[in-house]
Amino acid sequence: MSAPAIDPVQTPSGKPGKSAKLSVSLTGRSGGQRRTTPARFDTALGWSDRPGPAWALRILLCAIALGVFAAPFLTILSGALSTHPSGSSLSFFPHDATLLNMRVAGERGIWDYFSNSLVIAGGGLLLQLVVCTLAAYALARHRFRGQALVLTLFMLTMMLPEEVIAIPLSLVLGHVPVLGLDLKGTVWGVILPLGAWGFSVMLLTEFMKDIPDEIEEAARLDGVGELRMLWQVVLPLCKPALGVAGVLGFIMIWDQYLLPLIAAKDPTDYTVTVALAVLRTDPEVGSGVVLAGAVIALVPSLVVYLLLQRSLVTGIAAGATKG
Structure with a gap:
């Protein structure tokens, strides 16, 4: 076999450069065709196309x-x-x-509870994203006294289980301080307590902190105000984080059980998660009807995940590679 033929890439001066790329071709005795090595099929798990x-x-x-x-x-x-x-x-x-189980579940009012859940999940998620985005923008892009205390309070809300605050929350919903409103039996009694979530605030804050200051300074030189800065500069750079907050926030709101239970005045105010527990205790229906209700309750979470899975994966990957 003949020796490899090395063709140096010439520099403008006619001499081979130090960083020139070398083109190596391996030929057979007859000086014929170039031998190529098949590319290996690799993935993140180290898969190979060769059985073994x-x-x-x-x-x-x-x-x-x-x-x-x-x-x-x-x-x-x-x-x-x-x-x-x-x-x-x-x-x-x-x-x-x-499909008899689906029909019986519908006769038991599962679709009414399903619509209640959709209204609460849609309104609660919208309010949650707005509040958490504004809070994260203030914590990430501004400096003020008591900032560490505010972050600590948000973290404390994630450490307390729902059972601990169930009784105080029930009293507040029955008589809102200062306003004196009774929110029990309304969708606002479930939506307003879900308006802020510590996890979304912490997630969006960390993403907004990584936005270069030069981008914000250039925008301010063009006369951009706070709300326009948030809407046109910061939020487009935080789409992956918003996707993660949207998916996890919707699932968190949709799976709520204790809050809709204590905020309801009548069984017609129940959500689909509470309705499943009621169906389970109903002696006139079997387990098939309960499973049919579970399938109906599963569909919205699955649809939201499929629609936002790209943003979810991108946001998780971006958070894992920071630093």
């Missing part, structure tokens, strides 16, 4: 993980579509498939 023990082990681990996460959903869907679901055995496929 490691390849089989990774396939097995992925199958186990898929089974662990997918099995509950398949079981719920199977039970919701089965005529007589069994609560003592797992079944991934419905027996005697029927």
Whole structure:
């Protein structure tokens, strides 16, 4: 085999440069075709296109993980579509498939509770994003006395379980201080307590802190005010964080159980999560109706995740690579 032929890239002076790229071609005895090495198929998990023990082990681990996460959903869907679901055995496929459970759940008012949840989740998420964005902008882009105390208070709200504040919150909703309003039995009794979430404030604050000061200074030289700065400069750079806050905030609001329960005056004020607990205690309905209600309650969270999954993954990846 002949020696490799190295063709140096010439500099303008006619001499090979130190950083010149070398073009190496390996030829056979006949000086014919160039030999190329096939590109290896790599992923973040170290996958390879060649079957082997490691390849089989990774396939097995992925199958186990898929089974662990997918099995509950398949079981719920199977039970919701089965005529007589069994609560003592797992079944991934419905027996005697029927939509009777869905119809009975609708007759029990599941769609009314579902609409209540949609109104509360939509209004609560909108209010939460507005409040948390304004709070994060003040904490990240401005300096004022007591800033550390405000951050500490937001963190404390994440440390207290709902059961601890249930009784004080019930008293406040029944008689709002100063205003003297009774918010029980209204959607505002559920939406307003969810207007600020410490997690979203902390997340947006950390993202806004990483925005270069030069961008803000250049915008201020053009006469940009605070609200315009937030809307046209800061928020477009925080889209990944807003996606994460939107997905997690919606799931948090949608899964609320204790707050809608203490804010309701009548069973018609219940959300779908509370309605599922009521259906479970109803002796006239079986487990299939409860599973049908669970499938209905699962759909909005799944839709929101599928719509915002790109922003969610981008935001998590951006937060993991900071620093």
